[in-house]
Amino acid sequence: RKEVEQDPGPFNVPEGATVAFNCTYSNSASQSFFWYRQDCRKEPKLLMSVYSSGNEDGRFTAQLNRASQYISLLIRDSKLSDSATYLCVVKIGTGGFKTIFGAGTRLFVKA
């Protein structure tokens, strides 16, 4: 079993739709969680950190469920520019950490 698992997609949604991605992690010692966005042939960019209480940044909402060991990303009112691959990232441990990137979920937003 992979340490971080994501549905590879692709998710094909129309503009204005709401779309949600989940990511599961296997190591209960996971401490920090992030979502990154990667455009085609570009570098990954930090989209948002995921806090235990959940957090929102504009149209994007991230949530953490420690009991079930998953994090989620919700995108409301999808824009064409949201088309990208979304990477789930988990940091395990606080001292001598290990960072694991998921393989990513591809999103296509269509007009």
Added chain:
Amino acid sequence: DAGVIQSPRHEVTEMGQEVTLRCKPISGHNSLFWYRQTMMRGLELLIYFNNNVPIDDSGMPEDRFSAKMPNASFSTLKIQPSEPRDSAVYFCASSTGGDRGGYGYTFGSGTRLTVV
């Protein structure tokens, strides 16, 4: 802030040649990471430095790969001799906070390496 700067952006080389990739982290970031990305294997951590000291190089594929960080503003990843299976995009990333949790990374634009 110029971000993480990598060079070259593209490198095409013949099998057996030495390849050197370069990275300048964001000023003030004390952690530097080298990643490799391929379609088949996704993003793989090769090596991680904290305060210029290599902390974890368990991801370095084999002895053909070596990395150095002589000072806080410069790092190199060297492949000698290169092989076609080394073809990938190599990313450098930097972060503050060392190995404490809660800090995301800033990635450079990457070096697209093709070994023929």
